[in-house]
Every structure is written in structure tokens, then in C-alpha cells.
Amino acid sequence: MRKLVKFTSGLFLNQKCPLWLQRKGLNFLGGYTWLPKAVTVNKTHMAGRPVWWFDPNNQRTSQAVLYFHGGGYGVGSPRSHRDLCAFLALYSGLSVVSLDYRLAPEHPYPAALDDAVAAYQALLAQGFKAEHLALAGDSAGGGLALSLTVRLRDRQLPMPGCLFLISPWLIKSQETNSHRTQLDIDPVINEAWSQQMADHYLPDEAIKQTACLSTHDFSGLPPMLVHVGTDEVLLDDSLLLKQKVAQTGGHVQLITYPELWHVFHFSPSLFQPARTALQQAGQFIDQHLANHQP
Numbered sequence: 001m002r003k004l005v006k007f008t009s010g011l012f013l014n015q016k017c018p019l020w021l022q023r024k025g026l027n028f029l030g031g032y033t034w035l036p037k038a039v040t041v042n043k044t045h046m047a048g049r050p051v052w053w054f055d056p057n058n059q060r061t062s063q064a065v066l067y068f069h070g071g072g073y074g075v076g077s078p079r080s081h082r083d084l085c086a087f088l089a090l091y092s093g094l095s096v097v098s099l100d101y102r103l104a105p106e107h108p109y110p111a112a113l114d115d116a117v118a119a120y121q122a123l124l125a126q127g128f129k130a131e132h133l134a135l136a137g138d139s140a141g142g143g144l145a146l147s148l149t150v151r152l153r154d155r156q157l158p159m160p161g162c163l164f165l166i167s168p169w170l171i172k173s174q175e176t177n178s179h180r181t182q183l184d185i186d187p188v189i190n191e192a193w194s195q196q197m198a199d200h201y202l203p204d205e206a207i208k209q210t211a212c213l214s215t216h217d218f219s220g221l222p223p224m225l226v227h228v229g230t231d232e233v234l235l236d237d238s239l240l241l242k243q244k245v246a247q248t249g250g251h252v253q254l255i256t257y258p259e260l261w262h263v264f265h266f267s268p269s270l271f272q273p274a275r276t277a278l279q280q281a282g283q284f285i286d287q288h289l290a291n292h293q294p
Contacts, residue, residue, distance in 0.1 A: 001271055005261060006187035013075075015192040022075045023103075030080035033269040039086045043078075047118035050100040052078035054089040063132040063289050065089070065096040065164075066120060068148075070139030070263055072169075072197025073104045073112055081138070087268040087275060088136065091282030094289075096136075097123070101144070105200035109211050112201075116148040120160075130158030134285045138263045139234070140197070142168030143213055146241075150213075153220050162288035163224035164281045166263055170213040170237040178236040188262040189233045214240060219248035225284040226252060227277055229260035255280065 011017070012025030035041070042053040053060070067085050069076040078085070078098035089096040101115035123133060137145040142165035152159050183191055202208040209215070214237075224245065228238035238254060245252040257264065260273060268274035 002187055002261065005264075009188045010190075013188065013190070013193050015190075015196045019074065019105075023077070026071060026075050026080040027077055030083055030266065033083045033267060035082065035086040035269070036090045039089050041082065041086070046097070046099075047115070047122040049102070049115055049119065050078070051119070052082065052085070052098045052100075054082075054085045054096040054098070056089050056093055056095070059095075061093070061095045062128075063094050063134075063161075064123065064128060065092060065094055065134045065136050065285060066116075066123060066145075066160075067096050067098045068101065068116060068135075068137035068141030068144040069098060070137065070141045070166075070169075071103075072194065073109075073140045073144075073201035074197045075103065076141070081266070083267055083269050084138070084265050084274075084278070087278045088282060091275075091279045092134075092285045093282070094134070094285065104197075105203070108203050109201050109207055112144055113147050113151065116144055117151060120148060120152070124158070131161045132289060133160040134162050134164060134289060135160045136164040136166075136281070136285075137168070138166035138265065140169045140201075142166055143170055146170070146213055147211075149221055150216055150218070159222055162222050162285060164285060165224060165226045165238075165241075166265055167228045167232060167234045167238060168213075168226065168241060169234060170241060178233055182231065182233045182235060186232045186261055194233070217248070218245045218250060221245065221248075221250050223251040223288050224253070225281060226254045227257065227265070227281070228254070229257045229262060229264055231259055232262040234262060253284070 012022050040058045069081040085096045085098045099119045102111040135145040226238050242252050242254040265274045
């Protein structure tokens with residue numbers, strides 16, 4: 001599986017590959033695996049953006065997970081992450097709504113964050129209670145879920161019941177040890193590509209300072225579960241997040257997966273460790289929303 005991931009990532013998550021082809025390639029990789037029979041996919045729009053609903057047992061549940069896909073804010077979509085979202089819906093027993101937020105460089109910061117806020121508010125307008133919602137995402141999408149929660153707190157808006165973050169991207173520069181030393185063993189991320197994505201989303205230094213989550217205050221946030229592999233470039237981002245949340249007295253559960261790579265959850269239909277990890281996430285979400293039953 002590692003060899004397959006390294007080969008496909010090298011083809012498409014590559015600075016020399018045109019951006020339009022990167023997007024098509026990632027959609028191709030995630031768009032044609034088999035999905036659990038118990039989960040149905042419904043495509044619609046919400047807050048002016050396309051969304052894919054993954055409904056267990058063909059039913060829209062009264063609690064839900066708002067999911068933000070990864071891809072450096074420049075690639076990725078609900079199609080690319082359909083496998084992951086379908087299994088998360090299966091294991092949590094909740095509807096998962098995957099947002100097709102605007103991508104950079106056409107739409108740099110804060111376009112994705114604005115779309116995330118609008119989608120969250122749309123769910124509230126539909127009748128979902130904030131405490132009945134979980135926010136989730138991988139890589140850039142994990143950072144987006146965290147950014148959304150911080151913005152909600154700062155604006156004194158209702159916050160979700162919990163967060164599930166897969167290797168969230170907090171630090172947008174190569175300033176940590178894992179950013180420098182893990183490049184040779186992480187089969188997904190390469191330095192040139194990640195810097196290209198960061199520059200597209202955060203086109204100037206002032207914006208980088210504003211958007212860099214590593215400088216933010218994480219007090220008063222909902223309980224969160226963080227997954228990260230030990231063989232990945234963004235390992236230190238998750239370790240820093242746990243440290244900063246724990247220092248504020250917040251609840252954060254960090255699970256590290258030995259010898260696994262960046263967002264190994266991507267293909268649960270093909271990879272047993274991905275299914276196991278998503279089962280853990282489903283249990284976490286279920287437990288932390290159980291206290292808020294409708």
C-alpha cells in the first residue's frame with residue numbers, strides 16, 4: 001500500500017504537474033472505489049456551494065458531521081474523499097456532509113474559511129443544533145475545521161459538539177523538525193508541492209501571519225480527536241496542537257499510528273488500518289454527541 005500511495009502521490013501531488021491535472025488525478029484516485037452498501041450519496045448545494053451528503057441507511061440523521069477535504073487548499077473535492085466520508089458515515093452512524101469549498105489560487109484565503117462558516121450556518125438554519133454537529137477534516141481540511149471553530153469562538157457563535165482532525169495542517173512553513181526530516185519517509189507530501197500550495201492559498205507574508213494556526217489561542221474549544229502517522233511531514237503540527245490545547249485545559253485525544261503516512265485514512269475500502277482508524281473516530285463522535293441527543 002505504501003508503494004501504491006507513493007506512486008500515485010508522485011504522479012499527481014507534484015509541483016510539475018499542472019494544477020488542473022492534479023485536481024482530476026485526485027478525484028480519479030478517490031472517485032471509483034466501492035462504497036458501503038449501507039451508505040447512500042446525495043449531491044446538492046448548500047450556502048451556494050456543492051455538497052455531498054453521505055447518509056447511513058438512506059436516512060438523514062438529526063446529528064451530522066461537516067467534513068472538509070484535504071489537498072493543500074488547492075486540490076481535492078467531495079469526490080476525491082468519497083471513500084473516507086462514506087466509511088465515516090458508516091462507523092459514526094451519522095450523516096456526513098462534505099463541502100466543496102472554493103480552491104486556491106483562484107480563491108485564496110479566506111475564501112475556504114468563509115465557505116466553511118457559511119456551510120455551518122446553513123446547517124444551523126436547517127434546524128441542526130450546534131451541539132449536534134461534529135466538524136472533521138484531513139490535512140488542509142483539518143486546519144480548516146479548526147480555523148472555523150476558532151472563528152466561531154471569537155465571534156461568540158454556537159460551537160460544534162466535537163472535532164475529528166486527521167493530521168491537521170497548522171504550520172504553513174518548513175519551521176518544524178518533522179517538516180525538514182520526514183520528507184524522505186512520507187510517501188504523500190513533498191516539499192516543493194506543499195510550498196506551492198501554501199503560496200497559492202496565502203499569497204503574501206501578512207496573510208500567512210494571520211492564517212497560521214500555530215500562533216492562535218486554542219482555549220475554550222470543543223473536545224477533539226487528532227489522528228497522525230509517525231511517518232509524515234505534518235507530525236509536529238499535531239503534536240503542537242495537542243500541547244497547546246492541553247495547556248489551556250482543553251480536551252484533546254491524540255492517537256499516533258506507527259509507520260503510517262499522511263492521511264492513510266484516504267482509502268478505507270482498500271486498507272484495513274484506515275477502516276480501524278475511522279471506526280475509532282466514529283466511536284469518538286458518537287460518544288461526544290451522545291450527551292446532546294435530540
